[in-house]
Amino acid sequence: MHVAAIIAAGGRGQRLGDAVPKQFLELAGRSILQRTVEAFEASPDIHEIVVVLPADTAAAPPAWLGQGASKPRRVVAGGERRQDSVANGFAAVEATADLVVIHDAARPFVSRDLIARTIRAAAEAGAAIAALPARDTVKQGRRDGTGTTAAWTIDATLPRETIFLAQTPQAFRCEVLRAAMAVARAGADVTDEAALAERAGHPVRLVEGEAANLKITTREDLAFARGLLASRDGGRGTMRVGTGYDLHRLVEGRPLILGGVTIPHTLGLAGHSDADAICHAVTDAILGGAGAGDIGRHFPDSDPQWRGASSLDLLARAAAMVREAGFGVENVDVVVIAERPKLAPHVPAMAANVARAIGIDATAVSIKGKTNEGVGELGRGEAIAVHAVALLSPR
Ligand code: MG
Numbered sequence: 001m002h003v004a005a006i007i008a009a010g011g012r013g014q015r016l017g018d019a020v021p022k023q024f025l026e027l028a029g030r031s032i033l034q035r036t037v038e039a040f041e042a043s044p045d046i047h048e049i050v051v052v053l054p055a056d057t058a059a060a061p062p063a064w065l066g067q068g069a070s071k072p073r074r075v076v077a078g079g080e081r082r083q084d085s086v087a088n089g090f091a092a093v094e095a096t097a098d099l100v101v102i103h104d105a106a107r108p109f110v111s112r113d114l115i116a117r118t119i120r121a122a123a124e125a126g127a128a129i130a131a132l133p134a135r136d137t138v139k140q141g142r143r144d145g146t147g148t149t150a151a152w153t154i155d156a157t158l159p160r161e162t163i164f165l166a167q168t169p170q171a172f173r174c175e176v177l178r179a180a181m182a183v184a185r186a187g188a189d190v191t192d193e194a195a196l197a198e199r200a201g202h203p204v205r206l207v208e209g210e211a212a213n214l215k216i217t218t219r220e221d222l223a224f225a226r227g228l229l230a231s232r233d234g235g236r237g238t239m240r241v242g243t244g245y246d247l248h249r250l251v252e253g254r255p256l257i258l259g260g261v262t263i264p265h266t267l268g269l270a271g272h273s274d275a276d277a278i279c280h281a282v283t284d285a286i287l288g289g290a291g292a293g294d295i296g297r298h299f300p301d302s303d304p305q306w307r308g309a310s311s312l313d314l315l316a317r318a319a320a321m322v323r324e325a326g327f328g329v330e331n332v333d334v335v336v337i338a339e340r341p342k343l344a345p346h347v348p349a350m351a352a353n354v355a356r357a358i359g360i361d362a363t364a365v366s367i368k369g370k371t372n373e374g375v376g377e378l379g380r381g382e383a384i385a386v387h388a389v390a391l392l393s394p395r
Contacts (some may be wrong), residue, residue: 001048003119004093005040008168009033009105010052010078010085015018015369021054022216024062026361028393030331032216034064034359035108038195041070043115046101048072052089064359067316068323083184087191090177099123101171102193108214109228115169121205126182129171130209131164138163138373167209168196176202223327224233240327240392242289244281258336258384259350259367260312260342260357265341269384272301272308276387278367282332282354283318287336287388290325323359327392331364334388339381343369384386 009023023033030038033051040046048071054062058077073085076092078085081320086102093100103110121128138160141152170193172180180196185327190196194204216225250256259278269275283295298321299306299314306314306315322329332354336343343350347367355362374377378385 001098002094002096003045003099003101003122004048004050004097005043005046005049005101005103005169006086006089007033007036007040007049007103007105008078008085008089009036009081010054011082014333021057024057025110025216025222026363027222027225030328030360032108032225033105034062036103036105036110037073039108039110039112040101040103040115041068042114043297045116045119046071048074048097050074050076050089050092051105052076052078052085054078063356064395067359068320079246081189083188083190083193083196083372084257087181087184090181091307093174097174099171099173100177101169103168103170103247104215106216107168107213108170108225109210109214109218111210111213114207114210114213118169118171118207121207122173125203125205126176127170127172127194127202128134128205129192129194130167130169130213132167132205132209132211134160134163136160142214161341164206165209166192166194167213168192172197176200195245202346203372207275218346239330240289240291240394242285242287242390242392244284244286244288244388244390245386246284247383248275248277249383250381257339258346260310260353261346261349263341263343263346267381269347273299273306273314274308274311276311277384278334278336278350278354278388279315279357281388282334283311283315284356285332285388286315286322286329286358286392287318288327288329289390289392290322291322292321292325303386312353312357313356316359319358321394326394327372328359328394329358330391330393331360332358332366332388332390334365334367335374335384336367336369337385337387338369339374343367 024031053079061075076088077254087168138158139154140156142155165183179200183199248269251266251270254265256268257276349363352362355365
């Protein structure tokens, strides 16, 4: 059975009050969307992933979307309403798909087990969704008055045994989803796909959801999600730290490249590659944290294929090795000891380059320039040295 996942991130939901759509907000070094995509990447029941993004983002998707994929991954632009976005995603699914799983980008904590149970139920019943049985007593309210005098009064107490709160994943055999999408085209406006299948006359099975599978839509949700993450995989004993150091001589006739930025200066760093000491130190820090060797072992000077290599490229390769070893990079902090030139104006561009190469958010990369107060070889401007530290968490 070929199963496709559609990650619905087409909305511009900004209920959290940020300039960034909520699915791109950072949650411990990676965006909410990245964590959601990784959950489906890790599920053995999923064979391809279609990510529906807002049109402007789909035109220039984040770099991590193209990295570390073990199954086909496609990006499509979303539409006006949720069902338009899902329809665009469905159109991009491989023709051989038997079943489609739709999931909210804002639910990064979906478990492998919940994905598997929803798929199994949909394969049996045609359609299935994750839903939480109501635990609180459910009241139906009536709104009296208008404006500031408006108030809610209880109209009825509903039997909570029959009340379920819908989550995603929502899974459908392809023919059922096709029928549901036909209902959507007829104009019905809905907040989930199950409602379309219901209207198309298809039974939809309820699968017990998970409280941790929360949808992050408010500031409170985001804080709760960060806490959940900290207690889950950020607990003591599970985090790893790595440190890296590098030094290159300053010589004439070479460009000065640091963090992938060519900095105007009379001297440049000597070396076989581009001698980008920031990238080299960060590469060693992340490899070290993962216990995955060091830059000299993976990219030896003696190997002609690394001569003149872009160190950002080597860093991206090292980040892939770290992922392969089962770790994600949470953050990186770098100190550059350079008597001159002034690095501060170049820091944002260097941090953005390093973050992109590793596949993390730019806010998780810090780069600080220091002088050596004129002391020693560094102080005389004969060389530039870099210290880096990286924090890694298990994936
Ligand atoms: Mg080096």
